[in-house]
Amino acid sequence: MSFFGVGNPFSTPVGQKIEQATDGSLPSENWGLNMEICDIINSTADGPKDAIKAIRKRLTQSAGKNYTVVMYTLTVLETCVKNCGRPFHVSVCNKEFISELVKLIGPKNDPPTVVQEKVLSLIQCWADAFQSQPELQGVVQIYNELRTKGVEFPMTDLDAMAPIFTPQRSVPDGPEPVLVGSPQRAAVPQGSPTRHNPEQPTAAVSLPFLNFFLSLLF
Incomplete structure (x- = not known):
């Protein structure tokens, strides 16, 4: 059985936030919602598992149909990896x-x-x-x-990329996580760090x- 499970992934608290943050009608990324999603993941036992289910569902249902939703979802995913801990990293x-x-x-x-x-x-x-x-x-x-x-x-x-940074936890749940990059740097830089500028050559x-x-x- 797939570890993603069954059911409506958008019925959970974090799933509802992910659905809102990846709404294709949004004019740009909603960074307030993105960080709320990270907070739920970090503060609830089911947050990491529920979040990855919702992210996966959003991607699979939008692939080939709405790439604005896909890009917003990838931004949420990237932001969560940079700001959440080991349980979420294991799922990703x-x-x-x-x-x-x-x-x-x-x-x-x-x-x-x-x-x-x-x-x-x-x-x-x-x-x-x-x-x-x-x-x-x-x-x-x-x-x-x-x-x-x-x-x-x-x-x-x-x-040169923003580091993947695991926030400190009030209650340790295992060995101290390894920080990638400098922990003094912000996990989410100012502005819209994960937005891709189509005009910028890559x-x-x-x-x-x-x-x-x-x-x-x-």
Whole structure:
């Protein structure tokens, strides 16, 4: 059975917030809602699991239909990874979830280049950040598989990116998390750090390689 489970993922408190924050009619990202989502994930036992279910549902139901919703959802996902703790990281880096992200940018959905680059950049960033953490190797495995098959990832200065930062917890729930980057830097930079400017040139993703690989997988 899939770890994502069944039921309406938007019926939970965090699921409701995710549905609101990824509404395609929003003029831009709602950073207040995004940070509320992080707070719920960090302060409730079911928050990480419920959030990943809602994010996955939002992505799968919007793929090939509404890429504004997809981009808002990827922004929520990225913000949560940067601001939430180990339980959420374990869910995100699960190989099944990363495979869902890869399917999202497959030829079946005919996604725009901006979405393909965003997904590949997130996978690359997480693989680099979590490469030494045994529980989080699912994303590393998918990243290495894609590279082995010839997928070229967007050129990203990983050192210059905002760090993946795990907030301090009032009640420890295990070993101290490893901080990626400088903990003094803000987990969410000022402005809209995860918005992608389509006018800003980026290194081309090798889409023929990607599409060929995805056609073999799916």
